[in-house]
Amino acid sequence: MQISYTIVDSALDRLLVAATTRGISMVSLGDSDSYLEAELARDYPSVELIRDGSMPPEWVDTLVNYLGGQSSNLDLPLDVRATDFQRQVWQALQAIPYGSTSTYGEVARALGYEKTAARAVGHACATNPVSLVIPCHRAVRNDGSLGGYRWGLDRKRALLARERSRSLLFV
DNA sequence: GCCAGAACTCTGG
DNA sequence: CCAGAGTTCTGGC
Numbered sequence: 001m002q003i004s005y006t007i008v009d010s011a012l013d014r015l016l017v018a019a020t021t022r023g024i025s026m027v028s029l030g031d032s033d034s035y036l037e038a039e040l041a042r043d044y045p046s047v048e049l050i051r052d053g054s055m056p057p058e059w060v061d062t063l064v065n066y067l068g069g070q071s072s073n074l075d076l077p078l079d080v081r082a083t084d085f086q087r088q089v090w091q092a093l094q095a096i097p098y099g100s101t102s103t104y105g106e107v108a109r110a111l112g113y114e115k116t117a118a119r120a121v122g123h124a125c126a127t128n129p130v131s132l133v134i135p136c137h138r139a140v141r142n143d144g145s146l147g148g149y150r151w152g153l154d155r156k157r158a159l160l161a162r163e164r165s166r167s168l169l170f171v
Numbered sequence: 172g173c174c175a176g177a178a179c180t181c182t183g184g
Numbered sequence: 185c186c187a188g189a190g191t192t193c194t195g196g197c
Binding site: 124 | 188189190191192193
Binding site for chain 1: 177
């Protein structure tokens with residue numbers, strides 16, 4: 001099995017996009033190319049990774065435009081390994097509209113877990129390999145604080161601030 | 172393999 | 185403030 005990936009500049013640091021022939025398997029943000037490549041290699045140890053391999057250019061364009069603020073919705077094919085529970089959580093996250101936030105407890109309740117599973121939801125978010133496409137940055141804690149973020153709290157803060165200000169333009 | 176503890180949490184006592 | 189709830193992963197034995 002092979003995965004093609006590319007690393008480009010975006011409005012928010014370096015952006016890595018990795019994909020199989022079927023869809024996107026990883027989207028990540030980071031300060032350096034080597035860090036992003038190491039992260040990818042760790043997640044797919046037994047896979048051949050091809051830098052700048054063939055991948056539909058519109059997949060990368062869509063993400064770059066999204067970060068640049070030219071578009072507000074991501075509709076991309078995903079090819080991600082996940083358990084049933086993770087898939088449910090991620091689907092619920094994608095239902096959160098651009099520019100707004102939800103809480104881990106609300107997501108749990110939406111899935112029928114009566115908010116006892118908030119912690120499980122948090123963990124499912126933490127293992128989401130596809131930032132931006134699955135907007136785990138739009139999930140915050142019930143008391144208003146941001147909770148944590150796999151790619152760094154500063155990036156979560158920055159993403160939310162950008163989305164909030166741009167959502168006004170899209171109305 | 173098994174069990175305990177942690178991970179981007181929340182509620183009730 | 186503490187414990188417990190639901191899922192997955194990791195590290196120690």
